[in-house]
Amino acid sequence: xxxxxxxxxxxxxxxxxxxxxxxxxxxxxxxxxxxxxxxxxxxxxxxxxxxxxxxxxxxxxxxxxxxxxxxxxxxxxxxxxxxxxxxxxxxxxxxxxxxxxxxxxxxxxxxxxxxxxxxxxxxxxxxxxxxxxxxxxxxxxxxxxxxxxxxxxxxxxxxxxxxxxxxxxxxxxxxxxxxxxxxxxxxxxxxxxxxxxxxxxxxxxxxxxxxxxxxxxxxxxxxxxxxxxxxxxxxxxxxxxxxxxxxxxxxxxxxxxxxxxxxxxxxxxxxxxxxxxxxxxxxxxxxxxxxxxxxxxxxxxxxxxxxxxxxxxxxxxxxxxxxxxxxxxxxxxxx
Amino acid sequence: xxxxxxxxxxxxxxxxxxxxxxxxxxxxxxxxxxxxxxxxxxxxxxxxxxxxxxxxxxxxxxxxxxxxxxxxxxxxxxxxxxxxxxxxxxxxxxxxxxxxxxxxxxxxxxxxxxxxxxxxxxxxxxxxxxxxxxxxxxxxxxxxxxxxxxxxxxxxxxxxxxxxxxxxxxxxxxxxxxxxxxxxxxxxxxxxxxxxxxxxxxxxxxxxxxxxxxxxxxxxxxxxxxxxxxxxxxxxxxxxxxxxxxxxxxxxxxxxxxxxxxxxxxxxxxxxxxxxxxxxxxxxxxxxxx
Numbered sequence: 001x002x003x004x005x006x007x008x009x010x011x012x013x014x015x016x017x018x019x020x021x022x023x024x025x026x027x028x029x030x031x032x033x034x035x036x037x038x039x040x041x042x043x044x045x046x047x048x049x050x051x052x053x054x055x056x057x058x059x060x061x062x063x064x065x066x067x068x069x070x071x072x073x074x075x076x077x078x079x080x081x082x083x084x085x086x087x088x089x090x091x092x093x094x095x096x097x098x099x100x101x102x103x104x105x106x107x108x109x110x111x112x113x114x115x116x117x118x119x120x121x122x123x124x125x126x127x128x129x130x131x132x133x134x135x136x137x138x139x140x141x142x143x144x145x146x147x148x149x150x151x152x153x154x155x156x157x158x159x160x161x162x163x164x165x166x167x168x169x170x171x172x173x174x175x176x177x178x179x180x181x182x183x184x185x186x187x188x189x190x191x192x193x194x195x196x197x198x199x200x201x202x203x204x205x206x207x208x209x210x211x212x213x214x215x216x217x218x219x220x221x222x223x224x225x226x227x228x229x230x231x232x233x234x235x236x237x238x239x240x241x242x243x244x245x246x247x248x249x250x251x252x253x254x255x256x257x258x259x260x261x262x263x264x265x266x267x268x269x270x271x272x273x274x275x276x277x278x279x280x281x282x283x284x285x286x287x288x289x290x291x292x293x294x295x296x297x298x299x300x301x302x303x304x305x306x307x308x309x310x311x312x313x314x315x316x317x318x319x320x321x322x323x324x325x326x327x328x329x330x331x332x333x334x335x
Numbered sequence: 336x337x338x339x340x341x342x343x344x345x346x347x348x349x350x351x352x353x354x355x356x357x358x359x360x361x362x363x364x365x366x367x368x369x370x371x372x373x374x375x376x377x378x379x380x381x382x383x384x385x386x387x388x389x390x391x392x393x394x395x396x397x398x399x400x401x402x403x404x405x406x407x408x409x410x411x412x413x414x415x416x417x418x419x420x421x422x423x424x425x426x427x428x429x430x431x432x433x434x435x436x437x438x439x440x441x442x443x444x445x446x447x448x449x450x451x452x453x454x455x456x457x458x459x460x461x462x463x464x465x466x467x468x469x470x471x472x473x474x475x476x477x478x479x480x481x482x483x484x485x486x487x488x489x490x491x492x493x494x495x496x497x498x499x500x501x502x503x504x505x506x507x508x509x510x511x512x513x514x515x516x517x518x519x520x521x522x523x524x525x526x527x528x529x530x531x532x533x534x535x536x537x538x539x540x541x542x543x544x545x546x547x548x549x550x551x552x553x554x555x556x557x558x559x560x561x562x563x564x565x566x567x568x569x570x571x572x573x574x575x576x577x578x579x580x581x582x583x584x585x586x587x588x589x590x591x592x593x594x595x596x597x598x599x600x601x602x603x604x605x606x607x608x609x610x611x612x613x614x615x616x617x618x619x620x621x622x623x624x625x
Binding site for chain 2: 035036037038040152158160161208215216218219220277281284285
């Protein structure tokens with residue numbers, strides 16, 4: 001135990017914790033807007049394109065984070081343009097871009113004379129090798145993503161919710177669409193050191209999917225996703241650090257699996273909540289057809305009778321073996 | 336509702352010689368339409384007659400291929416006062432990929448009044464509450480929109496437009512697929528709006544309970560206006576001969592052609608597709624923003 005505490009007190013570990021905290025906060029902010037647009041896989045696409053950016057950094061000697069930001073922003077804007085102009089075949093166009101990004105990245109890494117192991121630190125993350133400079137860049141970019149993602153939430157929400165309404169309300173929807181794409185690209189580049197480019201999208205999307213099992217408002221989903229993302233990122237890092245000697249537990253996959261574990265726990269709760277809500281949704285009020293009474297009823301319906309009570313106009317129907325029983329005087333009516 | 340910044344006696348909407356092309360195919364041709372302040376106009380016609388396209392052109396969602404459009408007396412290109420316009424798009428649902436509460440969806444109607452990076456003010460909250468009361472959903476403000484029925488979701492979308500306190504409303508088929516009791520509530524909401532002096536342009540396939548509210552009917556047919564005048568009965572709208580006779584009687588508009596074999600539209604399975612969807616992966620649709 002004291003070994004573990006000692007490990008946590010080491011500077012590289014503290015840098016890693018700070019980086020995980022900021023990444024975990026920022027990634028779900030963008031993820032929320034992507035899920036709202038039903039573009040959950042866009043983060044994956046940008047991640048693939050960013051591989052080429054990293055490789056260009058390795059080739060030119062520039063810091064791979066910056067080349068990744070640059071190339072993934074360009075890729076994200078290209079994806080957005082294709083999405084805006086394309087019809088139903090937009091996903092095919094996106095797929096072409098994804099494969100191009102990954103293949104280009106591997107090819108350029110080879111040209112640069114770098115080993116696959118070097119590229120792998122970006123593909124699967126290397127949070128424990130971050131320098132002070134890396135951490136500062138992570139904090140700055142993640143902070144900008146959170147600030148814009150929350151500050152412009154009303155506008156981004158409206159554009160993602162109903163683009164045509166937002167356009168008639170006078171919003172420049174193209175600016176906001178590109179902004180989301182750019183924020184996604186920046187988040188990908190930021191999270192690349194934490195969980196790696198191939199797992200980035202998990203940190204953006206899984207906390208959102210977990211949060212929306214339990215929430216019913218956008219604001220609640222956004223904030224809960226941020227909290228869950230932070231929990232998964234920091235928790236995953238701490239768990240991987242606690243691995244016994246002689247085993248290698250990488251932080252990136254641990255973080256993603258922890259996020260998925262949270263989803264696995266929340267999903268059945270969400271299923272239950274939704275089915276409960278569906279059962280209790282009021283029956284429509286329409287002019288009654290011929291109405292039928294039940295004379296012999298072995299059971300008194302009431303608040304705690306165990307049968308689902310569903311509002312129906314000015315009274316309540318009890319759902320009883322596929323029938324809808326409405327109390328009427330001293331007997332029940334079939335509704 | 337809100338004080339108009341400039342006084343103008345002319346029509347709220349003035350479209351002359353309007354034409355719309357989608358992907359290069361002419362859809363609307365030669366549309367002249369003027370709507371006066373406070374009028375309640377129903378745009379009617381069969382599926383594919385161009386009534387929704389016309390509303391989308393009036394809101395700027397489809398660019399005009401020809402003709403000129405003035406809103407509140409200002410040429411469209413110079414018009415930036417979008418807070419005076421409320422739009423209820425044709426949508427089956429108010430839900431999206433993330434849960435959103437009724438309040439949040441309606442609050443997005445206040446965007447025309449809110450500066451960037453500012454939270455909702457007191458006036459914003461009052462307008463949202465009022466909008467929810469008009470459509471009768473004040474008690475559901477905190478519920479998720481996806482838990483509401485189709486008719487209630489349509490009322491949320493109307494409340495969203497209402498929250499911006501506009502003078503001019505465009506509603507695109509708000510009653511499509513909505514049960515009769517909800518249609519009645521929608522009609523009551525529109526009656527309240529109209530009584531407050533709002534100008535309303537309603538696209539409707541069938542008017543149902545909204546029929547008594549209408550001041551004027553405009554019937555679209557194959558991308559042209561085929562009738563413009565006092566309200567019509569359902570049969571008159573959908574039986575071209577009747578509309579034709581009536582139009583001639585009133586000497587309002589002439590029908591260019593009447594295809595006789597086109598009686599009741601419900602029996603017509605062929606949907607009039609404005610532009611065939613044939614595209615390679617990187618081809619543009621010719622339409623921006625879809």
